Amino acid sequence: MTLEPVRWGILGAARIAEGAVLPGMTRSPACAPVALAARDETRARAMADKFGIPNAYGSYEALLADPEVEAVYVALPNHLHVEWVANAAAAGKHVLVEKPIALTRADLAALEGLDPSLKVAEAFMVRHQPRWQALRAKIASGEHGAPRTVSSLLSFMMTNADDFRTRPEWGGGAIYDLGCYTAMAARFVFGREPERAFATCARDARGIDMFSSVILDFGAGCHAIFSVSLAEASSQSLQVVCERAFIELPKAYVPSRTEPNLIHVDLSADHAKSDLATLSFDALDQYEAEVTNFARAVRGEDAPFYGLDDARANMACVDAIFASAASGGWAKVDPARPTSAMPPARAGSSGT
Template structure:
């Protein structure tokens, strides 16, 4: 850490599973972060979680976190339908904001974040983009050694068994796409470093009205296509496969890397289906949530680190809009602004 930089004092809005299981362990492990305040609707729950992580301040409301003058940055760990409302309130309180994905349920909602202080850092929390492996992948694709990426495919799924989970509620942003498809759509945009022009999507919804299976084609033009499937009702899967003009690139355990074993990029340059010529690139095991909060804190302190602003969040939300529009119409849907 730079000698001129002190750890960023963080406030967390919500005593959610993502806060307890991922964000707070990452913050406590990072030299760049101090988890300073936690707010929940139930102060007893807030105090219990704060004590678990040595957080000095526990509040019985989110507003109290925002009113604390020592809090510099806020993590929005709330259900999806509350993200924009509290991100705006945090920004109005002068806090930098890291918003749990998806930043919004549709692109129009993000208009509420227009006009915030440009000095504030506000980002959608896709922790996967902070993996050294993903950063290296971007470098490999930019170098052009293997030609252009032409196809992207991804699987991301698990079985959701908790019927009380907020992801069971469509009005709260439940369903496979909001929970998982936002990752795969972002990953396709990241790989192509471009925005899709149009989308075709099929959704299978349950009795609650949430999509349990969603399959998507993203057309990036010039022969470039991405396909992905996400599900909340199948076995666990997570993969990314990229076919370039001169190589086949695979990211095993693409979205949830091992915290124990090395993580890899596999580059196969064989032109023969009967053979492989694989070059593995290994990366140390890591906590990608620690990388995420560390890098966001570095950006706040003016240090170089990967950063994606609200423009990126708006672009991903525009893809979400097109996916739902296509699934509703049964036809291709254009991506607005692409």
């Protein structure tokens, strides 16, 4: 790779930054992390030193004022995402922001009118896997007929009582943390937006959904069905039923970094038989792939990129899911117009 590395600043000394994104950036020849900011400058300095980052700041504003920083990765709690995307873009920085980009589709009104020369994207790293790109190409080819059903499970057992995901005012709960992935996966496979959503959410005493099940209706008899949970054993599955094939991605959302990653394609038309082919992809760090592709897009290269329009569409799905869970009926998905549904009430700002 010959492009000049994009110089990154990281807002927030979060676990996702330390454990996933910064290791990916340091491995990517397209990226150079040069600054990190946290509300606690000591914490910022410690994490910066761990990754050889020269500049550490005790405020997010100071990092955005750094002329060396070209792109910003926003690793803050969910309720702060829109605010700091807007601030970073106002400072002339490209922005990659942790998912979900917002708590409602309406929140994204604050990001209207951004400089169109800036790259702004929601950080769904999974769709930067070569395996996911191959899945999309296989479906688009039509070789197995049209996709008709997408199903997915995504869960883990949350044991930290102080986790930000336990706080409704910060965007806690399974839909915000996991359901945004499974909704995005369905949209990725079908290549279009759902028409309506039906959902049920089991909430705990704090008001966050610990278990949610969802149907997204894509019209013409095409459905996505998924369940997400913060209170179950680890699961991560993605299956696509086409007219002439059953396609499965084992370890779909968190692929192995040491073993090949697979796509199983069963062409059998008989339940009692199997006609199985397996496609194998090299082990990879999907966070490295994500930041590399973002950097390539910043430099004007042809790379997978999903901008604000995609983020708006995914948030419209989340809005409809919450609206359905509240009403007990179907809710329309309208990417162009925010719904009136609101998740649990939000409180004041705080950050990492």
